[in-house]
Amino acid sequence: xxxxxxxxxxxxxxxxxxxxxxELVLFFLFFVFNIFVLLFYKRRTLYLGxxxxxxxxxxxxxxxxxxxxxxxxHSFTLRRTYDYIGWMITLALAVAVLLWLxxxxxxxxxxxxxxxxxxxxxxxLLVHLLRGRTVHCELKTAVSSVYLPSLGRLGHAQKVLxxxxxxxxxxxxxxxxxxxxxANSPAPGPEPAVVPAQVENEAxxxxxIETPKEE
Amino acid sequence: xxxxxxxAVYRKADVVSTGDAVLAEGESSCFFHAExxxxxxxxxxxxxxxxxxxxxxxxxxxxxxxxxxxxKKGKMQKLENKRLLRDRQALVLSIVPxxxxxxTALYLTTRYRKDPTSISITQKSRWRFSVAxxxxxLQILIGxxxxxxxTGVLDx
Numbered sequence: 001x002x003x004x005x006x007x008x009x010x011x012x013x014x015x016x017x018x019x020x021x022x023e024l025v026l027f028f029l030f031f032v033f034n035i036f037v038l039l040f041y042k043r044r045t046l047y048l049g050x051x052x053x054x055x056x057x058x059x060x061x062x063x064x065x066x067x068x069x070x071x072x073x074h075s076f077t078l079r080r081t082y083d084y085i086g087w088m089i090t091l092a093l094a095v096a097v098l099l100w101l102x103x104x105x106x107x108x109x110x111x112x113x114x115x116x117x118x119x120x121x122x123x124x125l126l127v128h129l130l131r132g133r134t135v136h137c138e139l140k141t142a143v144s145s146v147y148l149p150s151l152g153r154l155g156h157a158q159k160v161l162x163x164x165x166x167x168x169x170x171x172x173x174x175x176x177x178x179x180x181x182x183a184n185s186p187a188p189g190p191e192p193a194v195v196p197a198q199v200e201n202e203a204x205x206x207x208x209i210e211t212p213k214e215e
Numbered sequence: 216x217x218x219x220x221x222x223a224v225y226r227k228a229d230v231v232s233t234g235d236a237v238l239a240e241g242e243s244s245c246f247f248h249a250e251x252x253x254x255x256x257x258x259x260x261x262x263x264x265x266x267x268x269x270x271x272x273x274x275x276x277x278x279x280x281x282x283x284x285x286x287k288k289g290k291m292q293k294l295e296n297k298r299l300l301r302d303r304q305a306l307v308l309s310i311v312p313x314x315x316x317x318x319t320a321l322y323l324t325t326r327y328r329k330d331p332t333s334i335s336i337t338q339k340s341r342w343r344f345s346v347a348x349x350x351x352x353l354q355i356l357i358g359x360x361x362x363x364x365x366t367g368v369l370d371x
Contacts, residue, residue, distance in 0.1 A: 183225035
């Protein structure tokens, strides 16, 4: 098979793992399914091409592609989610419980194990806090809307969007609020047709067509 | 909530032209419709196209014939919407220590060695194929050795 024309793609954002189930549910499912909870996750990553964005979905063994030309992109929306607070509370509680177990007098080995676990979970909490607020980012075109899990943190998403915005504006031009207003305002319809009086009278005076009588 | 809007939101979609008729003699006409005036040339084959035959794919203007042949040969990336990652399949199969997986991995690395890998990989690396080939050969050799030693052929 011949090698295809392969434009260079630049990855935007992170790994883009997401699941249709809420993350906190998956967190608790972890204690049931253990590492196999990863099977509930899908991967959707965003790449920047020369004149389009590429969304790659898939598993480790196959990939599906969606191409979004810069000229077709209507908007990006960033909506803050409560995952940030949810994870923060969950992890902080986990750290508190583990620390409490670590300082409870008893078996020294158990104290060291719980202390280490508290340290690990604490580090995860710190990373979570440093990465910033979580957001739900969506790309919209005239016919579709796609969720971009790889832009899941506010700071990072804003940085990536500023890069993409520049490229899209090079293609489409700058957004003009007046044009937007004009396009959304109801267009003046055609004036109602005036029926000439004569025609109206004719219509009134018109005699019905007589059917020929049988002799 | 933040929203970044672009002019495509309020711009009306392009109306597809059915092509204007050739009015004067000597005017270039569409390759597919001799009676229609050519408005653009195909970016791939150079044939003149009327408004009806012009298909815009990204920033390119392409004729239907090129699209069809491009899809058949798999040369137009924007028409491709799925790809099997044979290199990763082969690598995993070559690592799983079963005799048949080694044979399957060897088949995949031989049959699909020139197949494109992930679209997103910017480096055109084929290391997975090479590593999978080595592991699969190793796995098959170990398998053969185990079978021979079990049947006692090596003892004689």
